[in-house]
Amino acid sequence: MKKKFILVTLTLFIFSILFAGCTTTNQSKDASWDDIKQKGQFVVGLDDSFPPMGFKDDKGQIVGFDIDLAKEAAKRMGVKVVFKPVQWDGVLLSLKNKDIDVIWNGLTITDKRKQQIAFSKPYLQNKQIIVVKNDSTIKNKKDLAQKKVGLQLGSSSETALKADNTTLKSLKEVKKYSDNTEALMDLKDGRVDAVVADEVVARYYINKTKGVYKVLNDDFKKEEYGVGIRKTDISFKEKLDKALDDMKKDGTVNKISQKWFGESVTEK
Template identity: 70%
Template sequence: MKKRIVFLTTLIFLVGIIFSGCGQSKNGSDSSWNDIKQKGEFVVGLDDSFPPMGFRDTKGNIVGFDIDMAKEAAKRMGVKVKFKPVDWDGVTLSLKNKDIDVIWNGLTITDKRKQQIAFSNVYLQNRQIIVARKDSNIKTKKDLSGKVVGLQLGSSSEIALNSDSSTKKSIKEVKKYSNNTEALLDLKEARIDAVVVDEVVGRYYASKKAGVYSILNDNFGKEDYGVGIRKNDISFKNKLNAALDSIKKDGTEKKISEKWFGQDVTSEK
């Protein structure tokens, strides 16, 4: 009886070692990068209606700043990249379930998200900026006093404005829109006086409407963008970070920025 117990205990122990090693490569690290190499590609999960980070052009192709960055990173890593639109509310679950390999779509790094997923190195800093019309006398935050300001409902812009209580109190009215496009259109038509918006979005639209919009130097704070990765995919994260670093160092990220924003918005502010 004792021999049987010892045998079963030993067997369970050996099985545990085998299964615990299934997620590791021969050098003892995780196998995530080896898995990607074997597949020959990694899958990017994104919201395909978030210009200029990731959206569909008139031909239905997925394009954008993050799309070009992901393609360049994949090329340097020696693999391909596939883009998969997902429900943004469930994007973290899609990552955990391995329906996608990364979240790459203007994803803000937050402490709350860090509890569930890992992030690449910061590749872009986004700010909550103030956009006015070119002919406007609004030049600073203080000039928003008594004005009507637009923003997207439930966005980071709304949170940022609410956190600046003195400016918020001075504003005559905060008009909330379902998307930034509507807010910027109303600004163009002088139905509102200014818009608080993500810099990546505001600069993109400003570059498309030369002479229409003015971007103030004042802003409502910054946030870091990173690529969302599963916590256990350490070797893949390290490989991706190396690619991102090289893209920044040789000026390729600057060129991609100038393509989508009309200027380099990737330098630290």
């Protein structure tokens, strides 16, 4: 009986240690916001050559849609924000290694990425749009039959067009460019009849050259952007989500969207 009592006591002791360990682990997961407050800032990792989301202006300052959002969110959270350019192909590793606190740079929410990181609530809707000249008679996808269409090589636009086999087969030619700017210039000069491009990128350039282009109602694949966060940073994510929610409700996000795109492309 005494041995049984000792065995039960020992078992309870071991479970208490394990439980305490789990509690400590859970508490450490929730300490992320306290850590940010103590530092007084959070670090945003980004590709600083991705207009209009984040890029260097003529003075070498990092500006953009996501930059304005991050600055406003940090202000409302009572901390500062630091922008740190990183190699984009290693950005998830930079987040995991805590070289940065978030990825805020037109990051598409995907199931594959969700396996590795957490995301804020979606703040922007993106899709592959069809751009034509203002005086074009093309009104929809069907009107693209036997037309020349331009897009950026290796882009989401190329993937989206390939996925729409009916439209792809109807085209006369698909012309591929190194970037969207080059494609839109050829559209302006009449070398292609339409361009398929990321909405956030295309609307930025369209807004800078008003009266030259128009966007069709038809589009291709839709996607959402979110802020990438470590899965363990639960309390920090909650604070960031609240700041973004408040910015949406009071019209701040829409105002920033109007500044960069000439219209709202944000999540409602």
